[in-house]
Amino acid sequence: MTSATFRIWRGNAKGGEFQDYTTEVSEGMVVLDAVHQVQAEQANDLAVRWNCKAGKCGSCSAEVNGSPKLMCMTRLSSLPLDKPVTIEPMQAFPSIRDLVTDVSWNYQVKKEIQPFSPREPDSADGTWRMEQYDVERVQEFRKCIECFLCQDVCHVLRDHRLHGEFIGPRFFVYSAALEMHPLDTVDRTTELANDHGVGYCNITKCCTKVCPEEITITDNAIIPLKERVVDKMYDPLTKLLRMFRG
């Protein structure tokens, strides 16, 4: 058995500090295992949010050595253990306690996006027909586990704190999944441009890099949404027509 040191942020909205915990590590362990071991052995009240421990629920998001990660999918063997491993909460959201942040803003944002509304069924029995080819690009977006790591890394939220004007990568992916759903009938481009701030994204692709589901967020979701906005709102011909229609 070897041991390693974990420098874990302890505190709440009022403030806090890093605290070092040394614990034994064994083959195959992930960061969440180490946190749980510390919790069970040394700090029973250490706050950490987690559920499935299999990369499927997106609860255990944190920053490990400064990178946004799912703790359950980050193997210790991928980290240098000769110096302390720092573990801190996501920075884009308010702290609740220790590694747990208040992500409720994300739930409010989702509610403001117009929901799915399908076209009339294709067949008399109330069912639809869709080609596998047509559903695949939406299926990519629907892999999202809502870990909010993309929100955490996005500088518009993290550094500029524009939570009121910008919905963030997660909800562009969500909007794209709705907009590109073969059955959906709603047009969300106006609010994407005006209220949801798709223009703030300057395509640095940080979100794509941290996505544990490997969703091509920027290229496949955000850029096509930006194109839709441009097509609808800034296309000269459409603009002209709009002027005539009043």
Place this chain on the structure above:
Amino acid sequence: MDYESYEHDVLVIGAGGAGLRAAIEASSAGVSVGLVCKSLLGKAHTVMAEGGMAAALANVDDRDDWKVHFADTMRGGQYLNNWRMAELHAQEAPARARELEAWGAVFDRTKDGRILQRNFGGHKYPRLAHVGDRTGLEMIRTLQDHGIHQGIDVHMECTIVELLKDGDRVVGAFGYDRERGRFQLFSARAVVLASGGIGRAFKVTSNSWEYTGDGHALAYRAGADLMDMEFVQFHPTGMVWPPSVRGILVTEGVRGEGGVLRNSNGKRFMFEDIPDLYLSSTADDEEEGWRYTQGDKNSRRPPELLTRDHVARCIVREIKEGRGSPHQGVFLDIAWIKERLPNGAEHIKKKLPSMYHQFKQLAGIDITEEPMEVGPTTHYVMGGIRVDPDSQMSTVPGLFAAGECAAGLHGANRLGGNSLSDLLVFGQRAGQYAASFAKEQGAASINQGRVEEVARQALEPFERGEGNVEGPYQVQFDLQDMMQAQVGIVRTEGDIQKAIDEFPTLRSRADRVGVQGNREYNAGWHTALDLRNLLMVAEAVARSAILRRESRGAHFREDYLQKDAEQGKLNTVVRLDSSGEMQVKQEALPPVRGDLQEIIEDNK
């Protein structure tokens, strides 16, 4: 004592598939609905379901219909199922699947553009609507994204510690929000429990921390009957290496796509032991089994797709007899299909993307190149709260239950894919009947004295926390070790009795645990409170298991290897008696309706 108060017509406890579906239904019936979830919304255990949702849509094989699905479910449950629930489930699952599509779910498609269905253990025809190997995520997200626009009040990260009664009737619940630790009182005219399972009572499990049997224990303490608690499903394929991921699920879909089980000699051992009930529906050789997985309607299933209880026991046998893999599992090989499919590696990644990533990231194994090591993991509890099959009301008025925490549908063993359909079919029913029950009820009164008492008890671990006392984790670990060893996949009277004898000690240790810190997101405190539920359900499992002196479905007794016809007519019922003791007895199963019995015989 300070607490926040909320009032709803219907309070749903649990926000996985069943709870969300119940809340949506109740809300559409025009009553006010509160939805309490222990985690954040959309993170409940449903998210981990992989393989699919069973519904006789007959999109892939038009010979399928509800009758075949009904018969398959009853056979899989070794005829201990509640026949009415199995009937309703088979009949209503297709409508529930189509409804998900109308709410935005994007299932994989057939060539003619309909919902694709895949093969799974115990299902005669390809029946599982799916999205790759992340069907549960698709389902919970669809329900969540639809549900948030239905006017439901969602209480996230809230744990219920006790149900409140007015006379015989359940009229609310008391709990705390996990984030800040503030107490919350919910008054309601009807309460739906949709709290999932009990997997955390065992050491090796595919279940998340939430699965501490809260709903089972809340119902039991409120006086409701539990039923068939001895039937705990051990999924045959969980990860076994490295140690930290032991128990994480490896979907049955791997075998559905052609994956095979081999022992250390490279032998496909599943061909060696095929139960009589399934002899006529199992492939004669490897060739036929392969054709079946590739959709040949004239072929029969490979033995890897026999029911989970049987496959799990065969794996245990191989390991016990020294033919296991290096880390005490067996080999599950999907890479071999490259011999048969020109673009095999790509096919595997496309059909089983989560499995590919899971093994790549957590075990450093490329499943398109090497076999996986797998072994049984505690996965599901067939037993649960005894409910009326039509309305899902428990034996306590005003208290309903749906999904894994309810008993009846699956009998002695659940077929893969029947869980997701269970959540939707009975979630919908529970929501509907809870709403109509709520409409019929007058106002109830909350017993303030009881509220104070529950709150005081909940804080006791803090009062003990200052001294030199045991923390909650060690008690939990010891319980899990004991259940795994004594009441696990292979059981004997002696082992179970040992476990039963341990409960008084574990209970008194649990009653004395102390926690430190304050009430904000305090995992130690949460664990201390959950422990009481975990102990209660574990004891119910053990006491039910000792009573059933036969081997049937998931309940395997080494000292009673055969099925017993008489025991097969009995359910096991657990209830709290008036002196506060756990009472366990066997009661006769309701006889199967004549026309349904004929369906069963026709499909034998």
